[in-house]
Amino acid sequence: MGNTDYDVYTSARVESGVHHRVAVPPPQPFFKSLKYSLKETFFPDDPLRQFKNQPPSRKLVLGMQYVFPFLEWAPRYSFQFFKADLIAGITIASLAIPQGISYAKLANLPPILGLYSSFVPPLIYAMMGSSRDLAVGTVAVASLLTASMLGKEVNPNENPKLYLHLAFTATFFAGVLQASLGLLRLGFIVDFLSHATIVGFMAGAATVVCLQQLKGILGLEHFTPSTDLVSVLRSVFTQTHEWRWESGVLGCCFLFFLLVTKYFSKKRPKFFWISAMAPLTSVILGSLLVYLTHAEKHGVQVIGQLKKGLNPPSAGDLVFVSPYMMTAIKTGMITGIIALAEGIAVGRSFAMFKNYHIDGNKEMIAIGMMNIAGSCTSCYLTTGPFSRSAVNFNAGCKTAVSNIVMAMAVMITLLFLTPLFHYTPLVVLSSIIIAAMLGLIDYDAAIHLWKVDKFDFIVCMGAYVGVVFGSVEIGLVIAVVISLLRVLLFVARPRTFVLGNIPNSMIYRNVDQYPNANSIPGIIILEIDAPIYFANASYLRERISRWIDEEEDKLKSSGETSLQYIILDMGAVGNIDTSGISMLEEVKKTTDRRGLKLVVANPGAEVMKKLNKSNFIENIGQEWIHLTVGEAVAACNFRLHSHKHNPAKDESEPWNNV
Incomplete structure (x- = not known):
């Protein structure tokens, strides 16, 4: 069940215009990015660091000590x-x-x-x-x-x-x-x-x-x-x-x-x-x-x-x-x-x-x-x-x-x-x-x-x-x-969790790990706990659909508020490839057909860069991408309450987007 004090608090946050746009990192040349990846793979200890700004004679000594470490401790x-x-x-x-x-x-x-x-x-x-x-x-x-x-x-x-x-x-x-x-x-x-x-x-x-x-x-x-x-x-x-x-x-x-x-x-x-x-x-x-x-x-x-x-x-x-x-x-x-x-x-x-x-x-x-x-x-x-x-x-x-x-x-x-x-x-x-x-x-x-x-x-x-x-x-x-x-198996079948709100906080955690975490009426929050690649994209698409079906069935049987928003917490998604982006686009099409709204929360720099280049951000709308799960829930709650008071309001209109 939802938390009344929490609803009031989030509405106040939204009405005061507290919303942070998720930044897209500046574009980096491919070869610069490749160079960084290779450096972290093969030279994580940066062995050339000690040679910088050294005279030639000192570089020779350091080079000999690098090849023959005994020269370093032998003088002492x-x-x-x-x-x-x-x-x-x-x-x-x-x-x-x-x-x-x-x-x-x-x-x-x-x-x-x-x-x-x-x-x-x-x-x-x-x-x-x-x-x-x-x-x-x-x-x-x-x-x-x-x-x-x-x-x-x-x-x-x-x-x-x-x-x-x-x-x-x-x-x-x-x-x-x-x-x-x-x-x-x-x-x-x-x-x-x-x-x-x-x-x-x-x-x-x-x-x-x-x-x-x-x-x-x-x-x-x-x-x-x-x-x-x-x-x-x-x-x-x-x-x-x-x-x-x-x-x-x-x-x-x-x-x-x-x-x-x-x-x-x-x-x-x-x-x-x-x-x-x-x-x-x-x-x-x-x-x-x-x-x-x-x-x-x-x-x-x-x-x-x-x-x-x-x-x-x-x-x-x-x-x-x-x-x-x-x-x-x-x-x-x-x-x-x-x-x-x-x-x-x-x-x-x-x-x-x-x-x-x-x-x-x-x-x-x-x-x-x-x-x-x-x-x-x-x-x-x-x-x-x-x-x-x-x-x-x-x-x-x-x-x-x-x-x-x-x-x-x-x-x-x-x-x-x-x-x-x-x-x-x-x-x-x-x-x-x-x-x-x-x-x-x-x-x-x-x-x-x-x-x-x-x-x-x-x-x-x-x-x-x-x-x-x-x-x-x-x-x-x-x-x-x-x-x-x-x-x-970990790559091909990553874990997905339903998140709930820890009472009296803005923290969202796995409901299986924290049974006291409250679900938010009309909203399901899903966390994807791995990078999204070609090997797991199809599985994740099907798993998200099953989560939606299960949540809708549960809400119908209990007579609670119908499901309207799907929030994907992508904080653990370190990277995404083109198959993963296609998966997100298909999930959006599926949610649109079912009258639901897809919301993305906490995407990382690498993910945002690729979502921007693929025009997914333009497709979903910047107002549906949020910095934290808390802000995403606040936005969805504000829209739910606004829609109750003004049903004719167009939900696609950006809210306090700064």
């Missing part, structure tokens, strides 16, 4: 910073060495490549990266993807040399893609991997990785190359006669040790170093145990000989010929995007904790360049893994020098200590991987998604189920497709 570097970075670098090296060997095995690559990949890429990133906390190294998900995608084309056991060369080539193309995205300012593409997608994908990949480690835990020599749950379980339970109890007991003991240390460090954050040192401690204890008991002769598989020396060049090993080049490109693109998303997300998370800013496009260039350099120096794909970066952060790192310290520790290991890993049991590496992967299964995030947004939960579970029961690629595709479908 102090001995106190070095002490903190030294401790952090040694701590993450103790984690990087066993993890590097483990993840290389996960990728079906020689274990030494895990150490190579923890030497050259961190040095490149330290010079070009903008994050102070990111610790560079190999990651389990990218390792699994590499094994899964390359393993379909080349068997790593039958043709290890070609498989190795394809891994280098995939890393090269991943680096090219990553650097290109940064140089072309296309970082927004990574944003298409939503939070829900990442949660489900990471959890699925972690589950698959853990299942794959049953090979090492049970001491199996033959195992399925497939990653799906059914294939893995079939492979495990059809070889029960091959299970090695010695390996199983050893694996469970070390896994228990790793999980206990992780739990302790989580409860006592000051003792984070206990969890960080646990993998290296496990490797040392496992190697000593095997060496003293000769367990390698009783079914416990060991790494074997690792050759000494730094990274050999591999630029000549890259494969740029058919039929394997497309496999390398596809693997590089998928692993590169996943690694990029993880690295940037981790870097931004820790930057937020320390209240500094990292440039996403700079990070892409840095990660891309380190992978290009890595592919030429016997490394495979690297990024900034969360586990290693968290240890780096907790260890109190100050700058990227911690990556240099870690690289130096790995260099010493490569030059002098690799023979010590000869007796390292593979089951220990499997335990290290499982312990790391369990942390990627984020139950709390999934529960939060279920509570907050069921559709996001479906996206998350789609990614998880696709990875676990299909493959890593299938899970990723499912998640991205569901996310895109959601976006398309």
